[in-house]
Amino acid sequence: MTEQIGLPILELPVAEGARDQHMVLNMGPQHPSTHGVLRLVLEIDGEIVVRLYPEIGYLHTGIEKTCEAKFYHQVVPLTDRVDYLGPMANNLCYSLAVEKLLGLEIPPKAQWMRVLLAELTRINSHLIWLGTHAMDIGALTVFLYTFREREEILRLFEAISGQRMMTSYIRIGGLAMEPPIDFLDRLQAFIKIFPEKIDQYSNLLTGNPIFANRLKGVGYLSPEDAVALSVTGPPMRASGVDFDTRRDMPYSGYENFQFEVPTSTEGDTWARYKVRLIEMRESVKIIQQALDGMPEGPIKADAPKVVLPDREKMKTQMEALIHHFKIVTEGFAVPAGEVYQGIESGHGQMGYYVVSDGTAKPYRVHMRYPSFATLQAVETMCKGRMLADIVAVIGSIDIVLGEIDR
Amino acid sequence: MGDSKSKNLLGKAAVLEGLPEHPAIYALLAMDPEALLDAKFDRGELSLTVAAGKIRAAASTVQAAGYNFFEDMTAVDWFPSSPRFQLSYHILSHSYKERIRLCALVDGDAPVIDSITPVWPGANYYEREVFDLFGIRFEGHNNLRRILMPEDWQGHPLRKDYPVEGYR
Numbered sequence: 001m002t003e004q005i006g007l008p009i010l011e012l013p014v015a016e017g018a019r020d021q022h023m024v025l026n027m028g029p030q031h032p033s034t035h036g037v038l039r040l041v042l043e044i045d046g047e048i049v050v051r052l053y054p055e056i057g058y059l060h061t062g063i064e065k066t067c068e069a070k071f072y073h074q075v076v077p078l079t080d081r082v083d084y085l086g087p088m089a090n091n092l093c094y095s096l097a098v099e100k101l102l103g104l105e106i107p108p109k110a111q112w113m114r115v116l117l118a119e120l121t122r123i124n125s126h127l128i129w130l131g132t133h134a135m136d137i138g139a140l141t142v143f144l145y146t147f148r149e150r151e152e153i154l155r156l157f158e159a160i161s162g163q164r165m166m167t168s169y170i171r172i173g174g175l176a177m178e179p180p181i182d183f184l185d186r187l188q189a190f191i192k193i194f195p196e197k198i199d200q201y202s203n204l205l206t207g208n209p210i211f212a213n214r215l216k217g218v219g220y221l222s223p224e225d226a227v228a229l230s231v232t233g234p235p236m237r238a239s240g241v242d243f244d245t246r247r248d249m250p251y252s253g254y255e256n257f258q259f260e261v262p263t264s265t266e267g268d269t270w271a272r273y274k275v276r277l278i279e280m281r282e283s284v285k286i287i288q289q290a291l292d293g294m295p296e297g298p299i300k301a302d303a304p305k306v307v308l309p310d311r312e313k314m315k316t317q318m319e320a321l322i323h324h325f326k327i328v329t330e331g332f333a334v335p336a337g338e339v340y341q342g343i344e345s346g347h348g349q350m351g352y353y354v355v356s357d358g359t360a361k362p363y364r365v366h367m368r369y370p371s372f373a374t375l376q377a378v379e380t381m382c383k384g385r386m387l388a389d390i391v392a393v394i395g396s397i398d399i400v401l402g403e404i405d406r
Numbered sequence: 407m408g409d410s411k412s413k414n415l416l417g418k419a420a421v422l423e424g425l426p427e428h429p430a431i432y433a434l435l436a437m438d439p440e441a442l443l444d445a446k447f448d449r450g451e452l453s454l455t456v457a458a459g460k461i462r463a464a465a466s467t468v469q470a471a472g473y474n475f476f477e478d479m480t481a482v483d484w485f486p487s488s489p490r491f492q493l494s495y496h497i498l499s500h501s502y503k504e505r506i507r508l509c510a511l512v513d514g515d516a517p518v519i520d521s522i523t524p525v526w527p528g529a530n531y532y533e534r535e536v537f538d539l540f541g542i543r544f545e546g547h548n549n550l551r552r553i554l555m556p557e558d559w560q561g562h563p564l565r566k567d568y569p570v571e572g573y574r
Contacts, residue, residue, distance in 0.1 A: 062563055064539075065563055065564055066570065069570040069571075103449075227475055228528060232477075241500070248500075337448055338507075340451060340494075340505065349477060351496065353478065353480060364480075375531070376527075376528060376531055405554060
């Protein structure tokens with residue numbers, strides 16, 4: 001068929017009649033403040049941004065296409081690699097979608113562990129945001145402190161799943177295995193000291209006049225624009241739109257937890273900074289509630305044809321061995337249908353749209369990731385502002401290029 | 407809506423009977439009784455199939471009916487059946503705390519559909535992505551370029567007749 005090949009990029013930005021005054025500047029793909037490989041094509045008038053075009057796709061690996069060639073359970077490790085700063089949230093969202101297709105009941109302990117891990121992932125994601133955001137602005141110290149705490153979270157991930165980053169711990173039907181004996185105690189110890197650490201970051205940044213001047217009033221996004229441009233998560237709530245999937249459309253047992261959803265009406269990068277700091281404190285509260293009320297019971301759904309059996313059972317029971325063999329070699333068929341499961345990840349609304357045609361491989365897996373939509377709002381936030389403000393804005397929307405390009 | 411939340415309703419007649427006062431269905435029928443082709447309420451999710459030519463009108467109708475947030479949009483390639491492409495729009499309502507799916511079916515031969523970017527500017531990247539990976543054109547989109555694949559790429563990778571690996 002005839003292809004429409006895109007317009008050459010450099011012909012796009014400069015407005016008619018401004019060719020002799022405006023300049024086209026490429027920021028990225030290898031710019032340190034672009035958090036990966038994001039290329040921004042800027043049209044600038046002196047130091048004022050006139051137009052801004054994000055160019056993405058440098059990390060595109062076709063994960064959605066790959067999913068179509070794998071069994072349902074083989075997709076779980078692929079999801080880790082999409083938003084590589086929030087592996088548990090990816091696993092959770094995909095697993096919930098497939099469980100909805102299958103109609104699986106998840107035992108309470110698995111649900112509570114999932115909530116606990118999803119919140120730990122949110123803290124992990126926010127710590128990286130805070131460190132790199134402050135580093136972009138020039139406050140290098142905070143980065144070292146946030147990575148100190150992140151290291152402990154990664155050690156906890158390693159203890160529970162054997163992997164620091166690509167955990168694949170949340171599986172279809174429950175969890176991969178029982179958490180190690182001392183895991184909950186180690187997590188409790190971490191949660192106990194962590195609010196103090198947030199105070200430390202806040203002491204370094206909130207009262208810092210250089211940091212505040214770089215952020216206050218910069219990158220304003222109105223609530224109308226936030227909704228129109230499909231911005232979700234902390235950037236949307238910092239603009240005054242009060243919606244959080246965890247509270248408003250609860251999944252995985254979030255209705256059992258009490259927490260506040262921080263919002264702000266200022267809509268600038270400073271508001272986004274404040275909202276995320278409070279979110280970390282709220283995540284600590286949720287983890288504490290999950291630890292206090294952790295139910296007893298199994299961590300896998302009672303569905304031997306879908307969930308891999310425990311190792312011991314596999315070695316002692318004939319049926320378990322057969323199920324294990326069948327799941328690994330030919331997967332499991334999922335009833336035909338289509339589902340969309342949305343969750344609140346560290347960056348905003350994450351969603352998996354899974355279409356099944358009744359076979360053992362997903363017919364279509366579409367991943368809705370928050371940064372992809374949020375990137376559309378960068379032009380609105382940066383227009384008419386100084387070039388240096390772009391760095392603050394990109395930092396404040398907390399993008400991960402892995403989830404934009406997929 | 408009450409009890410009907412739990413049971414599946416398949417087909418337009420069953421949905422109209424089971425969810426008589428659903429704001430999105432009500433608004434769509436008020437806009438144009440012909441626009442709603444099919445409906446299903448499956449696994450707690452409402453899917454409304456609208457005529458492909460009326461997708462933009464349907465989008466602005468559900469927007470006015472309280473489904474204010476465009477969340478996601480993608481396509482499914484049902485090759486070799488016809489019509490080949492199914493476009494799925496996921497629309498969220500912040501006030502009802504509920505999500506609906508608008509579907510539109512498009513033929514595989516030079517597929518084209520109206521862009522909904524005049525209704526939700528946030529659909530911009532999503533339509534570019536579907537154009538890039540499925541080759542569906544969006545009428546009225548002001549910057550329909552490839553977004554993820556290189557600009558000079560031949561073919562549309564998420565189509566079912568495009569191999570996962572190896573040579574094309």
